[in-house]
Structure formats: C-alpha cells, structure tokens
Amino acid sequence: MPFTHGATNLVQCTGCGSVIYRKPDNTVINKPQLTIPSKVEVIQPGTTGTWENKSFTVLGRFRAWFEEAVFNYWTIRFDNDELGWLAEGYGLYSVVMAATLKSEPSNSEIRQMKVGSTCDLDDTHFVVEKKQNCYKWDIEGELFIPQVQSSFRVFELTAESGKHITLFEFDKYDLLVYATFYVAPESLALQNLRREELTGKTFTCTDCKEPITVKTFPYAQSCACKSCGSWYTMENGMDYKKSRKAKTSAIPNITIGTTGTIRGIDYEVIGFTKKEEINEYHSKWMEYTLYNPFEGYAFLSEYDGHWIYLREEGDSPPLLDEQSKEIIQGKEEFELFNSYNYKVIDARGEFPYNIFNNEETKVKEYINPPQVWIRDKDNKEGIKWFLGHHIAPKELKKALNLTHVPWRVGVGAVQPTGYINPWYLLRVGLAGILLLMLMHTLIGFTKKERLLFDNTVHFPDSANQVSFVTNKFKFEKRSSNVRIDVDAPVSNSWLELGVSMVNTETGKEYTAEKGVEYYSGYSEGEYWTEGSTSSSIYFTRIPAGTYLFQIQGTRDNLGYVVPEFKVEALYDVPIRKNLWIPVIFFAVLVGGRFALFSYRENSRWSNSPFSNYHS
C-alpha cells in the first residue's frame, strides 16, 4: 500500500481495509486500528479546496471521539507539498498547521490549564476554551497523526488578539503546538464532495418500542424519542442509553422533519427542546435544532414570540475576564444581557453534543441587536460560542413554510428597535441641522434683495385713507418673491395696508392686506402690550415680468391718529422661516425617535438582571 506523501504515517487499504502504519524510522507494519465504516461527511479523500491562495487536496482523516463530541482532522496536502489538517465538525471548519512556541509551558502550567483559565504563552495572554480527552479515534484514507496512542488530550486556546492555538498532548506534559485558523466553509471552495444520504443509527425506544433514527450519528450525542420523549445519551461511542423516562407535553411550533432555507442555507429541523433557566425567574424557551450536511448544526431559539437564529462560531470574542460586562468583537461592543444555568425540560429528536447533562453549564448572553453572542461554559464540553441573529417571524414563516408562529410579547433580546447611541444620534442630528443651514445660506447668497421703493406716506389732515401707485419694476427671476415692510407709529390704534401688485404685461394682479396695531396699558397693576408697530407682507412665487404696486393705507380715526407710515419693498429676499420650520421638524422627529427607542430599549432590558434602566 503506497503512501503518497513522505510525512503521512497511516493509510487504510482500499481493498481489504487493513491499516498500515509507517513508523518514524520508515519501517512499515500492519496496525490494528479502528476504521470508519459508514462515511457520510461531505468531505472525502480526493476533495480539493483553497486556503490563503494555496490549493490543497484531502488525503484522509482521523476522527477523534471526545466525551461529548466527535471531530474530524482531515489531512490536507498543499500544492507545495506541505501538510496540514482541516479540522471539521458541527459546522466548524479550521485549518490547523504545525507551529512552535518560543518557550514550552511547564508541567505545572499544563496541570493548571482548566476550561476558562488563562495562561501566558510566548508573551501572549490566552484563555483555555476547551480541554478534551479523546478516548478513541478511527481513520479513513491516508493521514498524518503525530503519535498513534489510543488516547490523547486536546487543548484549544484563544488569545485576546483573536489568535487560536491547539495543543495536542499524546505523552503526558509533552505538548504539540498547532496554529488554528477558523474559516467559513464557503471560503474553502471545496470540490469533489461526497453526496451520501445520511443513514444514521436506528434503535428501538425501550419505553414505547418505537424506532428512533439518529440521522446525524455520531455527531448527535443525545436524542429523545419522537413518540414518547424518552431521553438517550451516547455512551462509549457505541450506543445510546436511556437517561430519562418519557415525560413530554410541549407542543413545538415547528415539526421535526420540516425543511426550508434560512439565510441562504437549506436546513432540516431534526430536534426540539424546551429549556428552563435555573433561577428564580424560571424563564422557559423553545429551541429547534437544524442541520445541513455541509454547514452543520444551527439553532432557532424562540422566547415570547421572538426568534433568534444561532450558529456555533470558532472565531469568537476572547473573554479573558469572566466578570466583564461587555465584549468587543471587531468594532462592535456587546453588552452582558443575561447569565444563567438551565435545564432541559422537554425534548424530541436529536442534538449535537449531550444536552441532557448541562445543568452546570454557565450561559452568558452578550447583545448588540440584532446580534447576540452566547457563551456556554461547561467544564466537560469546554467553552462554546454561538453567534445569533434576530429573525423576524415573517421571515421564518416564509423560510420554513409555517402556518403559525406565536405572537410576539414585548421587545425581544435582540429585536432591532433602531436604537442609536444618544451621543451618536445627537451628532447626526446636529449634522443634519448644519446641512439645512448650509443649504439655506448658500441659496441666500444668490438672492438679490433689490430695493424697489422706500416711501414715507403722509395722511392728508382730514382723510383717513391714502393711496399711491409706484413706478414699474422688472422682475428677472423665473420665480421669486417680494417683501413689503410697513412701519407705522401706532399706539392704541391701528393702520391697515392694502397692496395690489399688477403684472402690466398680463394683467394678473396679486393683492394682500395687512394690519399694524399696537395696544398697551395697565391692568391689575401690571403693564401690558399687544401687537407691533411694524409688519410685513410677502408676495410669493411671483413669475418674471414687469410689475407696479398700488398701495393704500387706512388709519384708525378713534385712538391715536397716526400721521404717516413707512412702506418699503424688496424683491427676491431670503425667508428665514423656510429654514427654521425644517429645523424644528427635524429636531422634533429626531427627539421623538430617541424617546421612542429609549422606551423600547427600556422594555427590552426589563428582562435583564444587568439592565442600566432599572431605577
């Protein structure tokens, strides 16, 4: 059986299935080794792909069985003959390459590596996210594995910078270091994929005697009978053992077996659970497990009619301080919204990992609507990060062809409300007002403000009415305005101005009247005034042409009799009201929006013990 690469050390005979081991000294022996009998993964020997502009071909894999998970390490051969692993399982994909540390961790440092603990390696601060024991492994094709012991330990560490490393411990305290680069599966441009139907594993429910088929065996390490709800968990990588008798009452909104496309990925609903927080609130929510052979598992979580679509992520936010109330991912800040332990109270279908022993799992939810990072910390399973996105009921109904989804109550944890940081909103609001002012000012520079006439008109001694006609004026602009200002020394009296503006070419006439009145006096010991001694008339949207004005003034003959009044006309003037009305509208709209969003944010955070809104 030929090895196709000088560094691979295990190969399975395609004819008889026996396994050949090439020792470090290049001698070749037959090795009793478990091989993978049923191969359903989409990747297979011969699959090709690209990573960091380097093409690679998959040669084979070893499949590591951990306490509550099964993970594939595909040996990949790059164009330059370099070997690496494509680690894959549960929808997580990462390229794993051999690396070195300047200084190896001491035995005592290795002993202290616990899930959630921190350690310094090569002057970098890391958090231990996973520490798992592989109790068996099986193989397919041609592969490289550093050593061939039947069991080993794997540590997965994440640095504050986002860098990930994986440490393999085959011999006690002897760590092999690998750099881990999480990738989106689509980015690998994988070709020549396996197209096998999921056969799964079928057994009979010991309670109701109905057959149970676990489609995603062995990745689903727990399941519940669809008929009676009895719980089963995998033991020793062999069989599912019953862990609880039937007790099911919840009615799921989405039936197991439902298929649909969510955010561009084809899914089948394969499981349903009802969970409850272990605290004084006893909040309950539904969770649906989705599966796609290439993209792995995903989840739909429903609480009070609010839905979140979740997927496990490898490139997660580093959380070195467990007490931190915020995390930063990219440039986004996520705030701690909830922290709890939970228990499963009802289940049907199948589930990745073992979901029935998670009562010690500490869950923390960090939100930045419409997104949420959920961190599950379990001493056995390690730290898992899930990135969730709000999904509108309408979108979900369409995606899964559902006829009914529960009514929404209140504001969901990551339901978008359009909330904007108040200081940011203030800056945006001021920028908007400045924009309006700038435009208005720039247009104001184009205004002519041409004085047409400026007359002081005297009333004849006995007459209370006076009128005159002006010269002709030419208005050049296609459409503009005229402002007529009147000023009269009225005092507890009035003056009324009537203006007719006539287009001498068309005969079209514009008329307007305006009163000027001013009253003052004492009432109950207080001085009061009302009105003004000046006023303005606007003729707006006046087309170009030649115009004359006919002015008529009428005075009050009872109170103080005004002897004269002043009248002035300007053509093409800026109107300040055209600026402040939009400014006021804009300020009110922005302020109203802020008030509405604050109210809705308050409502959202009313479900959180970490709210800053509580009085």
Add this chain to the structure above:
Amino acid sequence: MKINIFKPESTLYPLRWIIVWIVFLSAFMLYHDLTGGRMFGGSKQEQWQSKGAGYHK
C-alpha cells in the same frame, strides 16, 4: 448591497429614517427657497387675472 440604506447590511441602516427625513426636509426647503416660496402661509395673497375689455362673467 451596502449602499442601499434600507438593507440591514448597510452601515447606514440604523440611520435610514433620519436620512429620509433630512432628504425630504432639504428638498422641501430647497423648493421654497428656489421658487421664492414661504412655508406654511404668508400674507393670504390673492390673485386676480384681468380678462381684457368687454369680458362679462
């Protein structure tokens, strides 16, 4: 498409309504400023059109 402010992928998505308002109000203001108009009222200006000699209603 990131340019479309009504798509959640756009960085301006949270500001979409504020942008719509400012565009509408700017257009409203520009229309009045450029045509010599005055927002919401004025002097109750009336218009009359002479129909020439001999016209009877």
